[in-house]
Amino acid sequence: MIAADRRAEVVRYYMTKAMGMPRLFTAIMRFTPFWKSLLATAPATAHDWAIMGPYMRGEALRPDDWSSVEVPTLVISGDKSGAVLRTAARATTDVLPNARHEEVSKLSHNPNVELLVPVSGQFLVVADRFAP
Numbered sequence: 001m002i003a004a005d006r007r008a009e010v011v012r013y014y015m016t017k018a019m020g021m022p023r024l025f026t027a028i029m030r031f032t033p034f035w036k037s038l039l040a041t042a043p044a045t046a047h048d049w050a051i052m053g054p055y056m057r058g059e060a061l062r063p064d065d066w067s068s069v070e071v072p073t074l075v076i077s078g079d080k081s082g083a084v085l086r087t088a089a090r091a092t093t094d095v096l097p098n099a100r101h102e103e104v105s106k107l108s109h110n111p112n113v114e115l116l117v118p119v120s121g122q123f124l125v126v127a128d129r130f131a132p
Helices: 007-018 023-029 035-055 083-095 113-129
Strands: 073-078 099-104
Touching (some): 099 113
Parallel strands (some): 073 099
16 A cells, blocks of 8 residues: 555554554544645554554563663653553553653643643753763
8 A cells, every 4th residue: 555655545554453543533534634644654654563563452561672771761641642542651651661651731642842842841851960
């Protein structure tokens, strides 16, 4: 589908098969303003799947797979995001040795710079104090 540049099919396939989204939602999404942005990302889904595929199967993350990640990491979720995404954020935080989780009020799965900047900025200021 990617090689044939059938972007709408790629997006629908990725959303339903990789992310587990109901087909009805993907049908509705075609009429939203961000559908055009999703089509633009279609060629990258093969790379997304290559990296994320093993971790998007509903299985618990294995701490041994992540124990070598030493960089301070901020994992952000939004209180308006779906429960699956919030659970995934907490699970990711739990396996990363040097991670902190922040659930941002009023944030959904769609990025909102005004909501992300304060928590990200605070993390970067604190993380910088511990940089070598």
